[in-house]
Amino acid sequence: MLNNAIKVQNLDKKFDEIHAVDDVSFEIKKGEIFSLLGPNGAGKTTTIGMISGLRTPDAGEVWLMGYSVQSEPKKAKAELGVVPQEIALYDDISARANLNFWGKMYGLRGEPLNTRVYEVLKLIGLEDRQKGTVSKFSGGMQRRLNVGIALLHQPKVIIMDEPTVGIDPQSRRQILDSVKHLRDQGVTILYTTHYMEEAQELSDRIAIMDHGKIIAMGTHDELIDIVGELDRITLTISGESSDVLPVWQKLEGVQQITSEDGTLHLLVKDSNQVLPGVFEAAAGVGVRINSVDIQEPNLEAVFLHLTGRALRD
Amino acid sequence: MKMLSIALKDIWRSFRSFFALAFMFGVPILMTLIFSFLFGGIGSEDGFEIPTTDVVIVNLDEGSPYVSNFDHEGGVVNSMGEMLINTLEEDTFKDLMKISTGTESEARLAVDEQDAGLAMIIPANFTNALIGQSSSDAEIEFYKDPALTLGPDIVKSLVMGIVDGFSSTTLSIDTVLSVLSDQGISLTQQEQMALVDSLTSESENQMQDRGVGLEVIPPSTTESSGDDPIKAILRSIMGGMMIFYAFYTGTATAQTILQEEENGTLARLFTSPTDMVTILNGKFLAGFLLIIVQVVVLLAFANLAFGVSWGPVLPLGLFSIALVILANSFGIFIMSLVKSTKQAGIMYGAVLTFTGMLGISSVFVMGSPIEKAFNFIPLLVPQGWAMEALEASWQGNLGRTLLMSAGMVGWAVVFFFIGNLRFRKRFG
Numbered sequence: 205m206l207n208n209a210i211k212v213q214n215l216d217k218k219f220d221e222i223h224a225v226d227d228v229s230f231e232i233k234k235g236e237i238f239s240l241l242g243p244n245g246a247g248k249t250t251t252i253g254m255i256s257g258l259r260t261p262d263a264g265e266v267w268l269m270g271y272s273v274q275s276e277p278k279k280a281k282a283e284l285g286v287v288p289q290e291i292a293l294y295d296d297i298s299a300r301a302n303l304n305f306w307g308k309m310y311g312l313r314g315e316p317l318n319t320r321v322y323e324v325l326k327l328i329g330l331e332d333r334q335k336g337t338v339s340k341f342s343g344g345m346q347r348r349l350n351v352g353i354a355l356l357h358q359p360k361v362i363i364m365d366e367p368t369v370g371i372d373p374q375s376r377r378q379i380l381d382s383v384k385h386l387r388d389q390g391v392t393i394l395y396t397t398h399y400m401e402e403a404q405e406l407s408d409r410i411a412i413m414d415h416g417k418i419i420a421m422g423t424h425d426e427l428i429d430i431v432g433e434l435d436r437i438t439l440t441i442s443g444e445s446s447d448v449l450p451v452w453q454k455l456e457g458v459q460q461i462t463s464e465d466g467t468l469h470l471l472v473k474d475s476n477q478v479l480p481g482v483f484e485a486a487a488g489v490g491v492r493i494n495s496v497d498i499q500e501p502n503l504e505a506v507f508l509h510l511t512g513r514a515l516r517d
Numbered sequence: 518m519k520m521l522s523i524a525l526k527d528i529w530r531s532f533r534s535f536f537a538l539a540f541m542f543g544v545p546i547l548m549t550l551i552f553s554f555l556f557g558g559i560g561s562e563d564g565f566e567i568p569t570t571d572v573v574i575v576n577l578d579e580g581s582p583y584v585s586n587f588d589h590e591g592g593v594v595n596s597m598g599e600m601l602i603n604t605l606e607e608d609t610f611k612d613l614m615k616i617s618t619g620t621e622s623e624a625r626l627a628v629d630e631q632d633a634g635l636a637m638i639i640p641a642n643f644t645n646a647l648i649g650q651s652s653s654d655a656e657i658e659f660y661k662d663p664a665l666t667l668g669p670d671i672v673k674s675l676v677m678g679i680v681d682g683f684s685s686t687t688l689s690i691d692t693v694l695s696v697l698s699d700q701g702i703s704l705t706q707q708e709q710m711a712l713v714d715s716l717t718s719e720s721e722n723q724m725q726d727r728g729v730g731l732e733v734i735p736p737s738t739t740e741s742s743g744d745d746p747i748k749a750i751l752r753s754i755m756g757g758m759m760i761f762y763a764f765y766t767g768t769a770t771a772q773t774i775l776q777e778e779e780n781g782t783l784a785r786l787f788t789s790p791t792d793m794v795t796i797l798n799g800k801f802l803a804g805f806l807l808i809i810v811q812v813v814v815l816l817a818f819a820n821l822a823f824g825v826s827w828g829p830v831l832p833l834g835l836f837s838i839a840l841v842i843l844a845n846s847f848g849i850f851i852m853s854l855v856k857s858t859k860q861a862g863i864m865y866g867a868v869l870t871f872t873g874m875l876g877i878s879s880v881f882v883m884g885s886p887i888e889k890a891f892n893f894i895p896l897l898v899p900q901g902w903a904m905e906a907l908e909a910s911w912q913g914n915l916g917r918t919l920l921m922s923a924g925m926v927g928w929a930v931v932f933f934f935i936g937n938l939r940f941r942k943r944f945g
């Protein structure tokens with residue numbers, strides 16, 4: 205009995221000079237929520253494109269529920285629901301007409317189609333607006349419909365590519381809840397995002413992706429362990445950072461300092477113990493501290509630790 | 518089954534789009550009306566009739582010793598005023614105005630009581646002023662029913678035109694007389710009269726030429742005689758417009774492939790368990806069905822609303838099927854040549870409009886001397902073959918309809934072959 209819903213092996217894709225996906229492999233167990241977390245241009249959408257059969261990989265292979273996407277595309281695609289990153293709807297017809305059409309593309313007809321359209325409308329909270337023309341919908345409503353279409357044929361595997369980009373908190377909540385609802389029904393979900401909070405809230409496992417490569421993969425706690433139990437202090441200063449960096453580096457408990465356009469990130473064992481010394485040392489070299497932000501370890505810190513850059517631009 | 522769903526979805530979208538509907542039905546019908554009007558709709562019975570205006574003319578013209586008793590159209594008139602009335606009473610203008618004469622007070626009363634649309638009062642010194650023998654200007658007074666505009670205004674401008682003709686004549690009389698007197702020659706009253714007579718009748722001839730310009734010139738179409746010329750014009754124009762805009766519909770429908778590519782729905786379709794070939798065929802089928810609807814509606818509308826007769830059913834059916842196939846594959850072909858909907862815009866302007874106008878140009882040159890010389894040019898473009906086939910079909914010429922329709926299908930096969938191949942390669 206097969207227990208992988210998705211298996212990705214040595215996927216590779218280049219666009220001219222850009223190595224968009226660089227030897228990516230992972231497996232997603234049935235019923236798992238798996239997040240691909242990475243900044244813009246990391247290669248998430250390209251990876252998903254190859255998994256959903258939209259793009260042909262330069263190398264590597266993908267299996268969905270045991271069917272090879274390359275050699276048995278129809279069978280593989282029938283198991284899969286895809287929520288594209290860009291809203292892909294017919295905005296000149298109604299929400300209901302969209303659902304009806306897409307349902308048919310997944311082989312639903314007649315009464316089963318009607319039932320599913322009704323259930324999905326309820327799930328995405330658009331029952332009241334089902335007859336409304338999509339172009340008149342808010343961005344959040346369009347996003348919800350964009351998600352709903354992928355759920356119509358009750359696929360066992362759903363891929364969601366940044367389904368919550370640029371929407372209001374209410375619609376975002378609705379989408380995150382529908383993801384949890386799907387998980388409760390045993391659906392396997394591959395979720396991409398560059399919001400670490402979402403990855404943290406939803407995922408069983410997370411892969412962090414950057415420059416086409418998976419640079420870390422594991423459960424949330426496993427990933428946090430990479431940076432150890434370190435706190436992160438983010439500071440903005442006025443004055444030369446080169447004056448203060450050498451002094452801070454020598455302080456007891458400071459593990460790593462990175463600097464990015466006037467913002468300094470310090471990874472420290474215990475921020476409460478380190479902070480007084482940080483202020484003192486700054487005053488000693490005439491550097492003024494404008495803001496201080498303390499964070500317990502999180503995925504952002506992991507990304508920073510691994511790449512030296514912040515996750516969000 | 519999925520193919521049909523895709524096609525029906527596209528058709529549904531078109532029917533919900535104001536622009537799609539306008540270009541399928543509204544614009545061709547509107548263009549037909551406009552062109553028919555420009556080509557000679559005046560006086561037709563088919564909707565763009567200019568109303569006949571009741572005109573009461575009051576002739577106060579006392580004439581002039583110079584123009585007493587000269588011949589005009591076989592009759593004898595005593596004044597320019599009378600000549601003007603005679604001119605207006607000619608057959609040429611009978612659809613435009615109904616003329617009666619009366620006294621000034623009768624005329625004004627008739628207009629006030631809306632028995633007449635226009636009263637026209639020719640002043641006493643009209644003749645003398647025209648031949649330069651009056652100290653003051655002569656002005657024709659128009660008194661019109663304020664509720665009416667079109668009819669009386671047309672009559673008014675017509676009269677002004679005629680009077681212009683008269684006065685250019687009198688200007689030349691003046692010139693001749695002054696040149697002669699400069700050279701020491703003076704004419705007797707008799708001689709002056711003869712001069713005026715010959716010059717005014719010359720002007721009268723020019724008038725005749727002008728009058729012809731206002732006549733409805735029936736186009737020399739090749740169909741059997743006895744047909745209403747206006748309906749024949751309508752048929753030609755409607756036929757041309759139908760062909761032009763069938764190609765438009767084919768192109769616009771094929772363009773939705775590019776649109777769907779750009780807004781991500783095509784990619785989404787490709788992630789569903791639906792073959793690329795099925796998706797493309799569904800899009801092609803949409804164009805096919807839409808053009809069928811368009812052609813049937815336009816043919817029926819022209820028949821019911823304008824009374825256009827399209828000739829025998831068999832050749833018409835043949836032509837229609839060929840048109841649907843051709844217009845659709847043309848659209849697929851030219852859309853397969855462009856990368857984006859932006860470039861598609863250029864295709865509309867450059868290719869679709871240009872070939873379309875060329876193809877149906879026979880409609881616009883019909884009856885003119887260049888028609889013959891122009892004969893072969895439309896056949897350089899597919900729309901021209903369609904126009905020829907349509908003309909053959911309404912003439913009931915089954916053989917020629919078959920020939921031209923076969924030609925159309927030939928174009929279509931080439932278009933579809935290339936277009937389909939390019940799209941498959943693009944998405945394969």
Ligand SMILES: Nc1ncnc2c1ncn2[C@@H]1O[C@H](COP(=O)(O)OP(=O)(O)OP(=O)(O)O)[C@@H](O)[C@H]1O
Pocket residue numbers: 219222223224242243244245246247248249250251289398
């Ligand atoms: N069709 C394409 N042609 C050329 N380059 C491409 C194409 N698609 C993606 N790329 C490049 O490949 C890299 C990965 O892009 P991709 O869209 O997969 O990133 P992403 O992780 O989804 O980013 P985002 O969070 O912005 O959606 C980027 O550098 C992008 O510019």
Ligand SMILES: [Mg+2]
Pocket residue numbers: 248249250289365366
């Ligand atoms: Mg992306």
